[in-house]
Amino acid sequence: MSQSTTDTATQVDGDERRPSPFRWRVIDIVVASVLGVASGLVFVLWNILSNPISAPVGAVLPGLQAIVGGGWLFAxxxxALVIRKPGAALFGELVAAAVSALVGNQWGPLTLESGLIQGLGAELVFAxxxxxxxxxxxxxxAGAVSGLALAINDLILWYPGSGSAFSTIYxxxxxxxxxxxxxxxSWxxxxxxxxxxxxxxxxxxxxARTREA
Structure with missing residues (x-):
């Protein structure tokens, strides 16, 4: 075998061993799942703690209750910021939504639909x-677009026929x-x-550690 052929074969073998930066590893799946579950438990708490905030501000300025929406978008x-792989934002938001739905909340199965829409909003930005x-x-x-996705979804599902002022504020x-x-x-x-x-x-x-070194 010639030297050039050997070099080519070595390069091919090296390329095959080198993992794709977009391929999910086992540790990526495990950590993403842990983050999703932990975020889902925070969602459960936020389902309760957000009401004393959203109700008063919504009464003062209808539509402003959406200011608490970000508490359901960070997952x-x-x-995505930790895993840095395609689908991470959607995965994390869906897992968190599933935990919130399983524990129980006022939105029931529609929690998963919301998680899907909100996760897609963030995913599109990273993509x-x-x-x-x-x-x-x-x-x-990503947070802003996810918030936009939340608002559009909520206005369709929960506030159909809302006036332009309410919708804009929301x-x-x-x-x-x-x-x-x-x-x-999250950052x-x-x-x-x-x-x-x-x-x-x-x-x-x-x-992050290199930046601080």
Missing amino acids: GILT AFLYRRWNLPVALL VVAAIVSGAVLAGLL LAVRGLARTGALSRFASGRE
């Missing part, structure tokens, strides 16, 4: 950047809430976890 964004941008602006945008409030509560807080949470070394097996953890 997908947090999972638009080809799953290569995981910085704060992208996290904020959409804006949901977008702002998604950007802040889901986008910003900060990942940075905090990375500092502890908990994400050392993920690009998100290694990148």
Whole structure:
């Protein structure tokens, strides 16, 4: 066998052994599932704690109750920022929604439908950047688009026939809430976890530690 042939074979073998950056590993599935379940338990608490906030603000300015919506959007964004793989945002949001539905809430099976729509909103943003941008602006945008998806879904399911003023306030409030509560807080949470070394097996953890070194 010639040297060039040997080099080519070695390169091919190396390419086959090198994992695709978009391929899910076992640890990705496990950690994404843990994040989804943990987020779902937070959803359960938020189902209760959000009512004392949403009711008064909604009474003062109808539509503003959507300002609490971001509390149900962070699961997908947090999972995506940690795992950095296609489908992570959708997976995390769906798992969290499933936990919330199984524990029990006022929305029943429609919780899964909401999780699907909200997770897709965030997923589309990460896909638009080809799953290569995981910085704060992208996290904020993912949260905002997820908030937009939440608002549209809610207006169709729960507030059909709402006036333009109510709908506009609801959409804006949901977008702002998604950007802040889901986008910003998830990004900060990942940075905090990375500092502890908990994400050392993920690009998100290694990148954060390198940046601080």
